[in-house]
Amino acid sequence: MFPVIFVSLGPGEPELITVKGLKALQAGDCIFCPETLSKEGERVSRAAGILLQLGIPENMLCRFPLPMSKQRENALSAYDRIYSEASALRQQGKKVCIVAEGDAGFYSSIHYIYDKLQADGIPVDHIPGIPAFIAAGALGGLHVASLEERLTVIPGIATVEDIERLTSENSAIVIMKLSRCTDEIHRCIRLHPEYRYHYFENVGTPAERYLNDSKQIAALRFPYFSLLIIRTGAF
Structure with missing residues (x-):
């Protein structure tokens, strides 16, 4: 059977x-x-x-x-x-x-x-399949994590304090389902313009979108199928 x-x-x-x-x-x-x-x-x-x-x-x-x-x-x-x-x-x-x-x-x-x-x-x-953040990294031409850098993936319950702690630990960050934490992401961009923000929505569909301009990202209301990669390094 x-x-x-x-x-x-x-x-x-x-x-x-x-x-x-x-x-x-x-x-x-x-x-x-x-x-x-x-x-x-x-x-x-x-x-x-x-x-x-x-x-x-x-x-x-x-x-x-x-x-x-x-x-x-x-x-x-x-x-x-x-x-x-x-x-x-x-x-x-x-x-x-x-x-x-x-x-x-x-x-x-x-x-x-x-x-x-x-x-x-x-x-x-x-x-197994390809998770959205891996496809997003390819779309943006990113190394999602490099060398000895850590990678932390969290759902859309992230706070600015979570992000600050993880970046201080040399971790790249993936935040899934951004619609649940829109205001916190906007606050993080205001407080930390030095971070590199890579925003994706509807990856792998005709409606896919990629932005790496923090001002444009800060003006968005995020849909359910969205994610953000935050890095402090060069990419």
């Missing part, structure tokens, strides 16, 4: 998926992918868009609504349903894939399903 395979799609550009990940999708019978409701009430799915561009047929996709909220109860309920459906399909001999943008084991709540399956003794496999 086949394991449930978690396939990491990468940051958004279909060609950045791994060959192993694509082969697993092409061999699958059912591919679970999340979708959310836009502010206009439309169902949208970046993951489904990637799959369709890779030539995966729509009839293989099992879309499921994933509520986007800091209150995680509804999201966990959705994951519980996927766990049950994936388990049942596997028992029927189906090849089941569950996809995640970026990497399924890096700031991905879909890992909840992975843990639940594993805890119940159901075989799982995780095919």
Whole structure:
């Protein structure tokens, strides 16, 4: 009987998926992918868009609504349903894939399903992907970390004090999901114009954007799919 395979799609550009990940999708019978409701009430799915561009047929996709909220109860309920459906399909001999943008084991709540399956003794496999900050570094032509420099990746709960402490420890910093800490980032830019700020949004999509002008960055309200790389070195 086949394991449930978690396939990491990468940051958004279909060609950045791994060959192993694509082969697993092409061999699958059912591919679970999340979708959310836009502010206009439309169902949208970046993951489904990637799959369709890779030539995966729509009839293989099992879309499921994933509520986007800091209150995680509804999201966990959705994951519980996927766990049950994936388990049942596997028992029927189906090849089941569950996809995640970026990497399924890096700031991905879909890992909840992975843990639940594993805890119940159901075989799982995780095919890694390229996380957004690595793709962002390539887009900006950056060495994300150099020589003996440390790298610290934090979610969008960063404060100016966090950033000051990490830069004093010779650490490059990646801050994910900037929409949660917009005001703190703006304050950091005012207090520390000497830092080098590299801002990215929607990496790997037609709407991708890269800015390294701190004044332009300080004027933005950051969307959900955004990240910032802060360095004190030459790049």
